Structure formats: C-alpha cells, structure tokens
Amino acid sequence: MSDWLEVTFTLHRPRALAALIRMFRDIDIAEEAFADACLKALIVWTNDGEPRDPLAWLLTTARNSGLDHVRKSQRRAAILSRHVEEFKPVPAETPDxxxxxxxxxxxxxxxxxxxxxxxxxxxxxxxxxxxxxxxxxxxxxxxxxxxxxxxxxxxxxxxxxxxxxxxxxxxxxxxxxxxxxxxxxxxxxxxxxxxxxxxxxxxxxxxxxxxxxxxxxxxLFPAMGEQAALLALLLFQHARRRARIDPEGKLVALDDQDRSLWDRANIAEATGLLQKAHRTGHQGVYIIQAAIAATHAHAASVDHTDWASIESHYAALYALQPTPVVRLNQIAAQAKLHGPIYALKAMEPLAQELSTYRWYHAMRGGLLQEAGDHHAAIAAFETVMTHRPTTPERVVITERIKISQESLRGM
Amino acid sequence: MIYAITIYGEPGVFEALPKDRQNEVMSGHSALQSALSERGEFVSMKLMPPTSAVMVEPAPTEGSAPLITDGPFAETKENFLGFYAAEFKDLDEALEYAKMISSPVARLEVRPVAWAGGVISSV
Incomplete structure (x- = not known):
C-alpha cells in the first residue's frame, strides 16, 4: 500500500511545500513539517483510508507540526514578531x-x-x-x-x-x-x-x-500558451528517447532515427497541447520550438520533412532570440533546402562567435563531407574532438572521420 | 445491453508510479482488452491529461456565442480518465470484467449505455 501513498505525497508535494513556505518563510521548517505530515498520513491513512481531500489533510497536519516546531525552537520570537497573523488555525480546505x-x-x-x-x-x-x-x-x-x-x-x-x-x-x-x-x-x-x-x-x-x-x-496557468507549449516541446523531444540511442549505446542523429520507436502517446499529447497553445494567439520561444519539434514528429522520414516550414520557424525564433546558435539551426534547415554549399557559405559569418561551440564544427564537418571536401571535413571533425565531446558523441565523430578517410583512400 | 466501464482517478498518479506498479496496472488492462476482443467488439478510450483540455461553456447571454475557456481545471481532484464499452449479458458479467482493471489508482463505474451512433475505426 505504501507505494500508492508515496505517489500521493509526491504529487501533492509542490503545492503543499509552496503553501508551507508562505506560512513559515523557511524552507527547512516547511520540508520537515511536510515530511512529518507524510509520516502521520502513512499511519492514519493506512488505518482509515485516504481522506477525501488529501492535500488539505497534509497541509493542515504539516502546518500544525510546523507550528509545534516553531514554538519549541529558539527562532520562535523572531518568527512570531514577523507575521503573527499567519498563525491562526487553518480550515481543512485546499487553498484558493x-x-x-x-x-x-x-x-x-x-x-x-x-x-x-x-x-x-x-x-x-x-x-x-x-x-x-x-x-x-x-x-x-x-x-x-x-x-x-x-x-x-x-x-x-x-x-x-x-x-x-x-x-x-x-x-x-x-x-x-x-x-x-x-x-x-x-x-x-x-x-x-x-x-x-x-x-x-x-x-x-x-x-x-x-x-x-x-x-x-x-x-496552474491554463490560459498561457507558452507554458502549454513548453510541456509540448519537452514531450515531443522525450518521445524520441528510445530512438536516440541504439542497442550498443551509440548516439543516433535525428536524421537516422528509427521513427517507429518514437513514443506515439507523447507525440499525440504534445500535438494536442500545441494546438491549444496556438489558440491563445500568443507568440513565444516555446511555441515556436514546439512547432519545429511537431514538424519533425509528424514527418514520416527525413525526406518527408517540411524543411521550408522548419526554416521559417527558425527565422521567427531568431527574431525573438537573435543568438548565433538559433541562426546555426536555421542554416541547418537551409542546408536541406538549398544544399551543403549554400549552407557552408551562410555559416561563415558565425565562425568567430561559435569557434568553441562543438556543434558548429560537427555540422560544418557533415556539410563538407556531403559536398565531397573530405580533407576539410576531417579537419572540422578533429576540431570537434578538441572541444570535449561526450563519449557517445566521440564515437559518432570518429566514425564520420573514418568515412572521409575511406573516401580519400578510394579516390 | 452495452455497459460502459468508466474510470475515474487523479491525473498523474499512474505516471508517477514505479515501473513495476505501472506494469501491474497495465497487465489488468491488457487482460481486459484481450478478454473483450475474444468475445466481440468493444471500444476503449484513454483521455489525455486535463492540461490539454479546452472548455466550451454555455453562451453567457441568449444569442451570443458559446464561451471557450482554457481552464482552470482542478488537477488534483478526481477526474474522468477513460472508459471501455462493450456488449455484456448483464450487469453481473460487466462487473466481473470491470474487476480485471481495478487498482488503487482508479475508481470504476459500471453503467448501461444507449448506443447513440457513429463508427470509429481503430487508430
């Protein structure tokens, strides 16, 4: 039974802690009071069953326990003088x-x-x-x-x-x-x-x-498009978790992922949330990024991806967030539309700003490889290696270098 | 008679459960689904979390448009999570099947329904 109760505590914790911190203005007291209330709940609920409003029960109990603690502690005087009105008895209701x-x-x-x-x-x-x-x-x-x-x-x-x-x-x-x-x-x-x-x-x-x-x-903020979109964005990304690593633990790029491994339930929920976010008429960074993620999620394959729409989403994102990394992503979409030579040229102005950004060099290496310039591709991939890639990234880059070396040998 | 087995519970509880507990709940559902499909047609639907919902409230005044609102929804209160519907011999039989998906995360309601039309192919 305690597994189910643990889940109830976990679900109510953010709201309960939030209210307790308003009451006590102290994280430690709030945490202790909540832990104490959960302990009591474990005993009482196991005997009497879960109350109709578990959050209200936990809050009332935690508040009483916190008050006890404050009364006993030396901090009493200081806290009491600060907000006496907070110490009235609580009604057993969920707060407004x-x-x-x-x-x-x-x-x-x-x-x-x-x-x-x-x-x-x-x-x-x-x-x-x-x-x-x-x-x-x-x-x-x-x-x-x-x-x-x-x-x-x-x-x-x-x-x-x-x-x-x-x-x-x-x-x-x-x-x-x-x-x-x-x-x-x-x-x-x-x-x-x-x-x-x-x-x-x-x-x-x-x-x-x-x-x-x-x-x-x-x-908490059902009318805010950006918050619905943030959840949608995370769900779209999370949907790819199983396709992102192959059975040998190797990182798989979005283009090469087995899309049948994408979590359809995550994608469906995210799609619903994004449609709701669009209805608000708000515009923001999460809505745009979620729209990009949605375009990927709904494409049957890389070739079926609507790159023009992704490119225009990145253009919109760049207007709100004019960073070189956003621009780089926009260029990556342009590469799909106009080819590697076009993209390599578009990347040039970012070379200085992104000189230590390993994804810049990885993308450049990939484009050079695609364009058939294997000497330059190897040099770019080797630059990636000097910028502390993770072990799975290292494996991928080493493979890319090998591909270019083999192409050179074959010529 | 068609009976609906409707499921009520706190949204998010299932997702927060440890994996083995989730499997326990899911095994009940797979058992019910295979038992139902062996004996004929059935539908089952799982509602997405309430955060994805939009409300259409009655028009505030006569002649005006219905009011569309984004919430708020009392996320922690008991919520309609999904349902099954199938033809059963009688209430007792429907209850027997409902028991297969009983778990601490959900309260079930078994109620006869009148078929109101429509066809939905499996997605």
Whole structure:
C-alpha cells in the first residue's frame, strides 16, 4: 500500500511545500513539517483510508507540526514578531486556486535565485519542490552525493539570506517569474537530455522531472500558451528517447532515427497541447520550438520533412532570440533546402562567435563531407574532438572521420 | 445491453508510479482488452491529461456565442480518465470484467449505455 501513498505525497508535494513556505518563510521548517505530515498520513491513512481531500489533510497536519516546531525552537520570537497573523488555525480546505498558483510560482522562483549557478538552481528545485533525494539528484548530475549535499546546503543558505517578496505579485512580476521558472524547467530537461560531459548521454530522471514541472506549470496557468507549449516541446523531444540511442549505446542523429520507436502517446499529447497553445494567439520561444519539434514528429522520414516550414520557424525564433546558435539551426534547415554549399557559405559569418561551440564544427564537418571536401571535413571533425565531446558523441565523430578517410583512400 | 466501464482517478498518479506498479496496472488492462476482443467488439478510450483540455461553456447571454475557456481545471481532484464499452449479458458479467482493471489508482463505474451512433475505426 505504501507505494500508492508515496505517489500521493509526491504529487501533492509542490503545492503543499509552496503553501508551507508562505506560512513559515523557511524552507527547512516547511520540508520537515511536510515530511512529518507524510509520516502521520502513512499511519492514519493506512488505518482509515485516504481522506477525501488529501492535500488539505497534509497541509493542515504539516502546518500544525510546523507550528509545534516553531514554538519549541529558539527562532520562535523572531518568527512570531514577523507575521503573527499567519498563525491562526487553518480550515481543512485546499487553498484558493489563485493563491496556490502564486505560492507554487514563488517556490519555484525562490529556487531560481540569481546568485545561484544554473545547475544549483535545478538541483534545489529537484530537492525542495519535487522531493528527490540527494543521492538521486547526484546520480542525475553524475557527481558524488557528498558534493551534491554540500552544494544544496550552500544553495539553501544563499536563498535564506535573500528574501523573496511574499505579497501577491503584480501581473508584470508574475510574468517575469513565470519566464524565469519556465527557463529553469527547460534547462533541467536539456541537462538530462545532453550532458556536457560524461559517458552516459541520457539521464531519464532529469527529463522526466522537468516534464513533471512543466505539467505543473501548464496546469496552474491554463490560459498561457507558452507554458502549454513548453510541456509540448519537452514531450515531443522525450518521445524520441528510445530512438536516440541504439542497442550498443551509440548516439543516433535525428536524421537516422528509427521513427517507429518514437513514443506515439507523447507525440499525440504534445500535438494536442500545441494546438491549444496556438489558440491563445500568443507568440513565444516555446511555441515556436514546439512547432519545429511537431514538424519533425509528424514527418514520416527525413525526406518527408517540411524543411521550408522548419526554416521559417527558425527565422521567427531568431527574431525573438537573435543568438548565433538559433541562426546555426536555421542554416541547418537551409542546408536541406538549398544544399551543403549554400549552407557552408551562410555559416561563415558565425565562425568567430561559435569557434568553441562543438556543434558548429560537427555540422560544418557533415556539410563538407556531403559536398565531397573530405580533407576539410576531417579537419572540422578533429576540431570537434578538441572541444570535449561526450563519449557517445566521440564515437559518432570518429566514425564520420573514418568515412572521409575511406573516401580519400578510394579516390 | 452495452455497459460502459468508466474510470475515474487523479491525473498523474499512474505516471508517477514505479515501473513495476505501472506494469501491474497495465497487465489488468491488457487482460481486459484481450478478454473483450475474444468475445466481440468493444471500444476503449484513454483521455489525455486535463492540461490539454479546452472548455466550451454555455453562451453567457441568449444569442451570443458559446464561451471557450482554457481552464482552470482542478488537477488534483478526481477526474474522468477513460472508459471501455462493450456488449455484456448483464450487469453481473460487466462487473466481473470491470474487476480485471481495478487498482488503487482508479475508481470504476459500471453503467448501461444507449448506443447513440457513429463508427470509429481503430487508430
């Protein structure tokens, strides 16, 4: 039975923690109070069955437990003097949805503390909001649990020293918070999808946890196109997880993936979400990226891909996000439309800015190979090797070099 | 008589379960599906998570268009997750089949339905 209860706790944790942090303004007290409430629930629910409103039950119990703790602790005086009105008895009801929405957003925003490194922001969100253990988070980031523990402790201290506004945010503030939090979720997924180094390419948990957070945001902000699109984008990408690595653990490029391995349920849900996002009439980076991912997802093969539409989506994305990497992706689509020579020329202006970006050199090598310039292709692939590719990437690049070498020998 | 076995539960619970528990739930569904297909026609539908839903509310005033809203939906409350429908001899038989997919993640309702038409080919 406890498996099912664990799931209930996990599902309610973000909302419960968010409300508890508003009440106590302290992450540690909130976490302890919630853990205590879960422990009590394990006993009470196993005997009496699950209550009609589990979240309300957990919140009431956690709040009482937190109050006990505060009364006993030395911090009592300081906290009581700060917000006495917070200590009234709680009604056993789920908080107002609007209030809950701001609570959860605040909690996520607290994790996005500007003084924290992005990876620490992600780690603290995994720990506090989603309730992952330090060991789980450490394995997700491929670092030692001890190191992760220290990083999380340090991050929590930094957060505690910087008060976040607890009053209801203005619409502009809410928008800014939502943007920052959405970016963190997006980067959590990217971190899981392609780590910058290490032998293991895909870490499913980080991707799945990011999807959970994206689901939470989409549920809390149902009228926001960008949040529905963010969830759609992550689901479109996640759908390819089984096709992305072959049985020998080798990385498979999108062009070469066995599309029958793509997860149709993920794609169907993402498609529905994207259509809903389009209905809002909003325009944003996630909507455009999800539209690109959708074009790939619905193409039967590389040759059947609507590259013209992908190219125009990247052009639109570049208008919102004028970065060389977006431009590079646009050129990759142009290569499919106008051939490698056209694309190689279009890439030239980016050479300086992207000189340390290994995907620039990998793409250049691929295009040169396609154009038949194998000497230059080998040189480009060798440059990739000097920019710390992951082990699976290394395997792919080594193979590409071999192909060009064999072509040269054959001539 | 056609009976519908409708499934209610908290969205996201199944997805959050450990893999072996998911398999446990799924094995009930595959057993039911193969049992139903052996005895004739049936339909089953799984609804996507409520975040993908859009509501069409009644027109606020007479003559105006229906109101289309994006939510909000109480995600944590009990939700309509999906259903099966097939011809059964009687209620007892429908209940026997429903038991095959009973699990702690779902509450099931067995109810007779009147066929209202339409054909859907398998997707």
């Amino acid at each position: 949805p609007d209030e809950m929405r701001d609570d959860v957003l605040r909690l996520l925003f607290i994790c996005c503390h500007p003084e924290l490194e992005r990876r620490d922001q992600i780690a603290i969100a995994l720990r506090v909001v989603l309730g992952l253990s330090v060991d789980e988070i450490a394995s997700g980031f491929l670092i030692k649990p001890k190191t992760m523990e220290q990083r999380i402790t340090r991050a929590k201290k930094k957060i505690a020293s910087n008060p976040v506004a607890f009053e209801t945010p203005s619409p502009a503030e809410r928008g800014a918070r939502l943007g920052e939090v959405s970016l963190m979720v997006y980067l959590m997924f990217s971190e899981g999808w392609s780590t910058s180094a290490g032998p293991k390419q895909i870490k499913f948990t980080l991707c799945e946890e990011a999807i959970r957070l994206a689901r939470l945001l989409a549920a």
